[in-house]
Amino acid sequence: MTMPSLIAEHKEKSTIARLKKVYSVLDNAYMLARNENMDVRSWFGEDNTKVNSEIFFNNIKPYLKIIKDCGFDEGCLTDGYVKTLDGRNYNEYNKNANEYRFVLADGTQVMIMLNIYDNNDIDNFGNIKVDIDGYRGSYTFGKDVFIFDIKSTGIYPAGMKDDPNYQFKDFCNKSKSTDANGRACTAWAIFNENIDYLHCNDLDWSTKIRCK
Numbered sequence: 001m002t003m004p005s006l007i008a009e010h011k012e013k014s015t016i017a018r019l020k021k022v023y024s025v026l027d028n029a030y031m032l033a034r035n036e037n038m039d040v041r042s043w044f045g046e047d048n049t050k051v052n053s054e055i056f057f058n059n060i061k062p063y064l065k066i067i068k069d070c071g072f073d074e075g076c077l078t079d080g081y082v083k084t085l086d087g088r089n090y091n092e093y094n095k096n097a098n099e100y101r102f103v104l105a106d107g108t109q110v111m112i113m114l115n116i117y118d119n120n121d122i123d124n125f126g127n128i129k130v131d132i133d134g135y136r137g138s139y140t141f142g143k144d145v146f147i148f149d150i151k152s153t154g155i156y157p158a159g160m161k162d163d164p165n166y167q168f169k170d171f172c173n174k175s176k177s178t179d180a181n182g183r184a185c186t187a188w189a190i191f192n193e194n195i196d197y198l199h200c201n202d203l204d205w206s207t208k209i210r211c212k
Helices: 003-037 049-063 183-192
Strands: 066-071 089-091 100-104 109-114 126-131 145-151 154-157
Touching: 003 049, 003 126, 003 145, 003 154, 003 183, 049 100, 049 109, 049 126, 145 183, 154 183
Parallel strands: none
Antiparallel strands: 066 100, 100 109, 109 126, 126 145, 145 154
């Protein structure tokens, strides 16, 4: 392999390693919080996204190493728009007052968003977004920004094989222009241990998990 190819391969392996690490850290914190504070259904008392996002943070905070806590203020996230996988501007999360943001000890930027609480939909009530290389990098879904779905039973990488709403073929495909394209890349990167979706557009959970 040429030197540029080796550097690119090393960078992609490093991305996967960092992503796996933050997944483990967040899921473990959530598990400990659930053990300590009982049923997640009892955490939230009103239909308010900001209130519930902060409640969720306060429950997992004791089990995390945090170097900066911005709450709903600017300063913990990269300035500018996060990009979709196909290169479009998506959201200026640093200015989004509905995301609770903080920075972990390793520099990972984290933002929590709990949707309006609904007793009938407790197993799909929010997400955690992470920027694994902090203030550096491309600030792009599927490259350095990844999403985890919050459910009552745990934290799950977005874009699971059986996800009925955000399927990999449509929401992790750089040839598509779907809303938040790249949000469904997280599960693929963790479980298939590659980000080959950056290099080809015909990957499939069942038939083709690498470009070559």
